[in-house]
Amino acid sequence: MSKGDRAARNSFLAGPLAAFMLASAPAATAAEGVAWNGFVQSHVAARTSGEHCPDGTECDFPSAELRGQLETEGKNTAGNAGFLGRFDLLRDFTLDDTRFVTRELYGDLRSEKLAARLGRQVITWGMGDLLFINDTFPKDQVALFTGQPQQYLKLGSDALKLNAYPGPNLELVIAGFRPDNTPTSRRFVLADPLPVGLPRRAEEPGSDPNELEISGRVSGYLANWELAGYVSRTHYRSPAWRVTGSEIVGTYPRLNTAGASLTGPIGAGVVSVEAGYYDSPQDRDGHDPSVENSQFRGLVGYSRQTWEDATLGLQLYGEWMRDYVAYRETLPAGFPVKDRLRKVATIRFTQFFAHQTVTFNLFAFVGLSEKDRYVIPSLRYAFSDNLWAEIGANLFGGKRSGMFGSLQDNSNVYLTVRYAF
Amino acid sequence: MKSFRPTVLSFFAVAAVLCAPPARAADSSADEIVKRSLESFYYAGNDMRARVSMKLINVQGKAREREMTMLRLNLGKSGDQRYYIYFHAPADVKGTSFLVWKYPGKESDRWIYVPALKLVKRIAADDKRSSFVGSDFTYEDVSGRNVEDETHTVMRKEDLGGRPTYVVESKPKTVIDYSRRLSWIDSERWLPLKEEYFDARNEPLRTFTADKVEQIGKYWTATVRSMKNLQSGHRSEVVFRETEFDVGIKQDIFTERYLRDAPAQWVR
Numbered sequence: 001m002s003k004g005d006r007a008a009r010n011s012f013l014a015g016p017l018a019a020f021m022l023a024s025a026p027a028a029t030a031a032e033g034v035a036w037n038g039f040v041q042s043h044v045a046a047r048t049s050g051e052h053c054p055d056g057t058e059c060d061f062p063s064a065e066l067r068g069q070l071e072t073e074g075k076n077t078a079g080n081a082g083f084l085g086r087f088d089l090l091r092d093f094t095l096d097d098t099r100f101v102t103r104e105l106y107g108d109l110r111s112e113k114l115a116a117r118l119g120r121q122v123i124t125w126g127m128g129d130l131l132f133i134n135d136t137f138p139k140d141q142v143a144l145f146t147g148q149p150q151q152y153l154k155l156g157s158d159a160l161k162l163n164a165y166p167g168p169n170l171e172l173v174i175a176g177f178r179p180d181n182t183p184t185s186r187r188f189v190l191a192d193p194l195p196v197g198l199p200r201r202a203e204e205p206g207s208d209p210n211e212l213e214i215s216g217r218v219s220g221y222l223a224n225w226e227l228a229g230y231v232s233r234t235h236y237r238s239p240a241w242r243v244t245g246s247e248i249v250g251t252y253p254r255l256n257t258a259g260a261s262l263t264g265p266i267g268a269g270v271v272s273v274e275a276g277y278y279d280s281p282q283d284r285d286g287h288d289p290s291v292e293n294s295q296f297r298g299l300v301g302y303s304r305q306t307w308e309d310a311t312l313g314l315q316l317y318g319e320w321m322r323d324y325v326a327y328r329e330t331l332p333a334g335f336p337v338k339d340r341l342r343k344v345a346t347i348r349f350t351q352f353f354a355h356q357t358v359t360f361n362l363f364a365f366v367g368l369s370e371k372d373r374y375v376i377p378s379l380r381y382a383f384s385d386n387l388w389a390e391i392g393a394n395l396f397g398g399k400r401s402g403m404f405g406s407l408q409d410n411s412n413v414y415l416t417v418r419y420a421f
Numbered sequence: 422m423k424s425f426r427p428t429v430l431s432f433f434a435v436a437a438v439l440c441a442p443p444a445r446a447a448d449s450s451a452d453e454i455v456k457r458s459l460e461s462f463y464y465a466g467n468d469m470r471a472r473v474s475m476k477l478i479n480v481q482g483k484a485r486e487r488e489m490t491m492l493r494l495n496l497g498k499s500g501d502q503r504y505y506i507y508f509h510a511p512a513d514v515k516g517t518s519f520l521v522w523k524y525p526g527k528e529s530d531r532w533i534y535v536p537a538l539k540l541v542k543r544i545a546a547d548d549k550r551s552s553f554v555g556s557d558f559t560y561e562d563v564s565g566r567n568v569e570d571e572t573h574t575v576m577r578k579e580d581l582g583g584r585p586t587y588v589v590e591s592k593p594k595t596v597i598d599y600s601r602r603l604s605w606i607d608s609e610r611w612l613p614l615k616e617e618y619f620d621a622r623n624e625p626l627r628t629f630t631a632d633k634v635e636q637i638g639k640y641w642t643a644t645v646r647s648m649k650n651l652q653s654g655h656r657s658e659v660v661f662r663e664t665e666f667d668v669g670i671k672q673d674i675f676t677e678r679y680l681r682d683a684p685a686q687w688v689r
Contacts, residue, residue, distance in 0.1 A: 037512045037515060038512075039512070075685060078685065079684070079685020079686060080685075108682075110682070121539075122537075122538060122539045123539060124538050124539045150535075150537070150538060151537030151538060153538070154538055154539075163678075165678060169677065169678055219677065224522060224530045263543055264543075265530060268545065269545045270543045270544070270545050272543075303545050304545040305545050305551070308550060308551050308552075308598070309551050309552060311545055352555070355479070355552065355555040355556070355557075355655060356552060356554065356555030357555065382485075384483075384485065385485045385486060385510075385511035385512075385513070386511065386512070386513070388513070418513075420511070420512040420513040421512055
């Protein structure tokens with residue numbers, strides 16, 4: 001997408017946002033005042049593999065940064081108007097770059113039965129733990145693979161969110177497109193089956209109203225079980241690359257999803273079930289190898305306390321490709337072959353020590369189909385209410401043809417130190 | 422006359438001996454005392470709102486602080502309750518909230534909201550003996566236990582800090598982190614003024630004290646409370662401010678909507 005397109009899209013939301021903020025801000029600042037919080041944080045991830053970094057790739061330290069975040073928030077006494085802003089100033093030593101990032105900036109208006117939120121906002125749906133089915137909102141895989149704190153795993157959407165509460169909770173999100181932050185060869189050693197040497201360009205969906213993303217959710221309780229249904233008219237958020245003449249062009253194909261989830265107590269634990277259908281309207285017959293085929297996705301999760309201050313969570317996840325024959329027929333040579341049913345299991349174990357000042361966490365993806373794995377151990381110590389430090393690792397392994405295995409030259413250890421105020 | 426007095430005295434003495442067990446029973450049975458105490462401590466009013474400060478103090482005297490708003494609603498006579506806890510501080514957890522649907526006969530349902538991810542997560546609830554946010558209080562200490570979970574015996578009556586109390590011994594029916602506890606329960610206001618927990622070796626484990634008791638509206642309530650772990654030296658002090666009862670909190674506050682979006686009327 002060109003700069004002009006981006007500006008046009010931003011202005012599409014900027015006008016209403018400004019009006020909305022004006023509507024919600026004066027009342028908000030009147031009675032309750034405005035709260036300021038924030039933190040400063042250093043984060044370094046050092047690659048453990050001895051594999052040589054290709055030229056132009058800063059892969060020895062896929063992440064090395066100093067970051068300051070300022071958060072401001074306010075609401076009026078009646079509670080029917082408010083705003084929140086989270087801004088990061090970031091010195092990125094890996095890319096030798098300094099950036100100002102608006103993580104979130106939104107205004108809220110609400111009444112007894114209705115609520116509206118306009119602006120950049122993080123939206124999280126679904127039941128999965130680091131596995132997403134009906135949550136099609138933007139994510140940051142670079143943050144995940146370099147061990148950033150969990151709040152960085154999701155990116156804000158520039159959106160209008162409307163809620164109605166006639167009994168069940170109805171949520172409608174209208175958003176502009178925002179891509180995932182996916183690993184690139186600037187920070188990672190990546191196996192790339194596409195021709196080398198050709199220039200690459202990603203084209204984001206423009207500001208055309210047809211490209212707007214619309215997602216809906218309805219959720220409610222059945223006794224103490226929670227049920228939800230979801231639909232989305234959206235886009236894939238990682239580019240589909242295609243060689244066109246003298247360059248490689250990435251596009252973000254359209255995606256429609258529909259699904260449901262259920263969660264509740266079974267025995268001494270919590271069970272979660274989620275399923276969804278991914279419809280690829282730009283490749284309905286599955287013959288375009290650059291666009292993902294339509295698929296069903298499902299997961300089952302169970303978590304329970306194992307002993308005092310310790311929790312164990314397990315998930316089984318599967319993706320079932322619809323037009324598998326077409327996929328196999330059109331897959332270009334050199335690309336790894338996926339199974340029709342791709343199965344992944346995850347495990348999470350968390351244990352607190354010393355009055356929850358020490359947290360040990362272990363999360364692992366185990367690729368049952370692709371015979372690969374991704375293990376994330378971490379240990380955090382809170383020196384005080386304001387200061388904590390965490391050491392951890394992102395360990396990729398197994399078959400290189402798998403999604404996680406292909407990243408195994410990027411295994412890293414990381415250290416995060418944060419002072420919050 | 423001379424012979425009469427001893428007779429009368431001995432009559433009273435005999436009567437006193439004979440009447441002693443029935444007299445104790447007539448005061449209140451142990452189960453009844455504990456039940457009234459749980460009702461006064463955990464069920465006062467139809468609903469409750471309080472701003473709560475909690476200090477977690479380690480053995481070196483270093484303190485961590487939590488600032489919360491706590492809302493509670495009783496659902497009729499069933500004993501079911503709803504709890505909502507919103508964290509104002511420290512900065513790193515500001516906006517985090519907890520929702521608990523408590524049932525006397527089975528495990529509670531619990532949810533946590535993580536504001537940075539706008540994530541609502543149901544948490545496995547089989548951890549009522551786990552620490553509440555790193556404090557010396559367990560989840561059960563915060564939201565209450567069932568009379569039937571323990572067997573209770575009245576040991577004696579005793580004054581504590583100028584208040585008349587029943588001293589009740591309670592032993593859990595299933596094996597948990599304590600083997601017995603002694604409670605000093607105010608025999609007029611029915612609040613526990615002190616509790617001592619003992620471990621499996623009968624060594625003192627934790628001590629609870631109600632450090633300040635006030636009457637708010639119709640209800641007596643402990644507005645300053647502490648729990649000390651006698652084995653680690655760690656202690657937690659809790660101050661309830663702005664405590665209000667029967668303010669009209671509605672049941673729909675205790676749902677996902679308000680977990681994500683704190684109800685401004687009550688959380689302030």
